[in-house]
Amino acid sequence: MRWIWIDKFVEFHSGQRAVAIKNVTLAEEHLHDHFPGFPVMPETLCIEAMAQTAGILVGEAKNFEEKVILAKIKKAAFFDYVKPGDTIKLEAKIESITDEAASTTGRISCDGKLVAEIDLMFSHIDKNLAGKEFPQENFVFTDTFKSLMRGAAFNS
Amino acid sequence: MAMSRDEIFGEVQEVLVDALGVDDDEVTSGATLMGDLGAESIDFLDIVFRLEKAFGIKIPREELFPAESLMNNPEFVNNGKLTEIGLGELREKMPHTDLAGFENDPDINKLGDLFTVGAIVNYVEGKLNSA
Numbered sequence: 001m002r003w004i005w006i007d008k009f010v011e012f013h014s015g016q017r018a019v020a021i022k023n024v025t026l027a028e029e030h031l032h033d034h035f036p037g038f039p040v041m042p043e044t045l046c047i048e049a050m051a052q053t054a055g056i057l058v059g060e061a062k063n064f065e066e067k068v069i070l071a072k073i074k075k076a077a078f079f080d081y082v083k084p085g086d087t088i089k090l091e092a093k094i095e096s097i098t099d100e101a102a103s104t105t106g107r108i109s110c111d112g113k114l115v116a117e118i119d120l121m122f123s124h125i126d127k128n129l130a131g132k133e134f135p136q137e138n139f140v141f142t143d144t145f146k147s148l149m150r151g152a153a154f155n156s
Numbered sequence: 157m158a159m160s161r162d163e164i165f166g167e168v169q170e171v172l173v174d175a176l177g178v179d180d181d182e183v184t185s186g187a188t189l190m191g192d193l194g195a196e197s198i199d200f201l202d203i204v205f206r207l208e209k210a211f212g213i214k215i216p217r218e219e220l221f222p223a224e225s226l227m228n229n230p231e232f233v234n235n236g237k238l239t240e241i242g243l244g245e246l247r248e249k250m251p252h253t254d255l256a257g258f259e260n261d262p263d264i265n266k267l268g269d270l271f272t273v274g275a276i277v278n279y280v281e282g283k284l285n286s287a
Contacts, residue, residue: 096205
């Protein structure tokens with residue numbers, strides 16, 4: 001994980017589901033351009049936040065031994081804007097997980113109101129791509145993201 | 157509860173429409189997953205997961221789409237074509253697929269054409285009947 005786009009986990013049930021939150025602030029510079037006078041969180045970045053929430057859930061399920069890569073956005077439906085000052089809640093659930101891949105469903109909400117539904121697929125890349133080799137070290141789950149796990153209410 | 161072949165086809169069709177973003181009428185029995193429906197490797201896993209859910213069955217990955225393990229084995233592939241041993245292996249692993257046309261020219265680039273909608277229906281039907 002090279003950059004962190006969620007603020008913390010508030011629930012974590014190993015191998016099943018996780019809930020993270022992100023505080024959205026006008027200090028995020030891209031909001032000044034997206035859009036001038038009407039700042040809303042880009043939907044692509046909502047997907048990124050869900051990819052991190054679900055990706056860490058998937059990674060933890062295999063003790064962070066796999067390189068977990070976002071492979072497919074199965075569904076991304078948006079129902080409302082996310083604006084500066086909002087705290088969004090990201091709930092991710094593992095639907096299926098095998099040695100090679102995992103499939104997750106997720107919903108983003110703000111003050112109890114549904115903002116988006118985002119379903120994803122992740123690949124454990126060492127087990128795919130016909131034996132193609134990747135660097136030994138786990139470049140996905142580096143130390144930087146571990147701060148996120150601190151303070152999470154683990155219920156594994 | 158036994159499902160008829162038409163019912164199975166209907167479910168498989170829905171799975172493929174959702175997984176690949178194609179239209180109902182593109183998902184014909186003879187349509188190939190890669191050539192006609194534009195499936196990529198990750199889609200095969202997506203399809204496996206969705207089929208498992210739709211039919212309540214377990215699908216070992218190698219069973220439905222066994223091509224990958226074949227292609228990486230020099231005993232099975234020579235000069236871009238499947239060897240006799242490779243073909244034998246394929247026949248054994250894909251009993252739900254009609255290999256007659258492929259056997260005449262077992263070019264591995266054409267392996268993708270073997271994965272048709274009909275082959276998936278056959279596979280699911282076999283799986284449900286043996287359950």
